[in-house]
Amino acid sequence: MTSKTIAAEPWDLEFDTGRTALLMIDFQRDFMSPNGFGEMLGNDVSLVRSTIEPARSVLEAARKAGMFVLHTREGHRPDLSDCPPAKLTRGGVTFIGTAGTMGRILVRGEEGHDIIPELYPIAGEPVIDKPGKGAFYATDIDLILRDRAIQTLVVCGVTTEVCVNTTMREANDRGFECVVLEDCVGSYFPEFQDYALRMIKAQGAIVGWVSNSSKFHAAIAP
Ligand code: TIU
Numbered sequence: 662m663t664s665k666t667i668a669a670e671p672w673d674l675e676f677d678t679g680r681t682a683l684l685m686i687d688f689q690r691d692f693m694s695p696n697g698f699g700e701m702l703g704n705d706v707s708l709v710r711s712t713i714e715p716a717r718s719v720l721e722a723a724r725k726a727g728m729f730v731l732h733t734r735e736g737h738r739p740d741l742s743d744c745p746p747a748k749l750t751r752g753g754v755t756f757i758g759t760a761g762t763m764g765r766i767l768v769r770g771e772e773g774h775d776i777i778p779e780l781y782p783i784a785g786e787p788v789i790d791k792p793g794k795g796a797f798y799a800t801d802i803d804l805i806l807r808d809r810a811i812q813t814l815v816v817c818g819v820t821t822e823v824c825v826n827t828t829m830r831e832a833n834d835r836g837f838e839c840v841v842l843e844d845c846v847g848s849y850f851p852e853f854q855d856y857a858l859r860m861i862k863a864q865g866a867i868v869g870w871v872s873n874s875s876k877f878h879a880a881i882a883p
Contacts, residue, residue, distance in 0.1 A: 686818025
């Protein structure tokens with residue numbers, strides 16, 4: 662048990678490295694690379710790519726510190742039996758399950774669905790395949806975190822206002838303390854990035870805390 666403090670807003674957050682997990686949300690080609698789901702929805706993926714380098718440095722530091730790391734991927738079974746029909750129409754046209762340049766969009770096992778090489782999981786890091794935006798909906802992440810007695814989640818990923826926010830709200834309701842690293846989460850919309858982060862820390866950390874990669878590095882330094 663090693664108690665640390667990360668400088669954050671609305672106030673500094675204490676955490677125990679042995680009971681803290683780094684949660685890497687949906688760093689998939691379908692959201693990060695051209696021709697994926699994100700771009701098909703009309704978005705400019707270059708806006709989220711600035712997260713890669715800070716998130717990579719945080720991932721490396723967490724691994725070195727022996728912190729538990731886990732990753733999520735949004736996507737569906739090849740037969741789409743776990744995709745609500747209503748989700749298939751999002752974007753105005755059917756994208757999910759159709760052929761893209763990196764395989765079928767948001768379908769498990771396809772190249773586009775997988776995590777970008779820069780942030781690829783290593784052995785011992787669970788990958789949570791989730792059918793929804795939130796990582797706790799219809800997955801075993803809660804069980805995995807509780808088996809390790811995890812209390813605190815350090816959050817990186819895309820997109821800030823969609824899967825990151827949904828997951829942090831789900832985690833917060835389940836009693837986890839969440840700190841998001843603002844340079845390691847990305848949105849296709851600068852104004853959503855700003856408001857999504859403000860909504861988390863408002864009202865005395867109503868959803869959680871906001872910090873950044875430099876402060877994370879400073880916090881876990883020996
Ligand atoms: N479209 C968008 O902003 N996000 C998603 O569809 N999924 C995630 O955020 N991962």
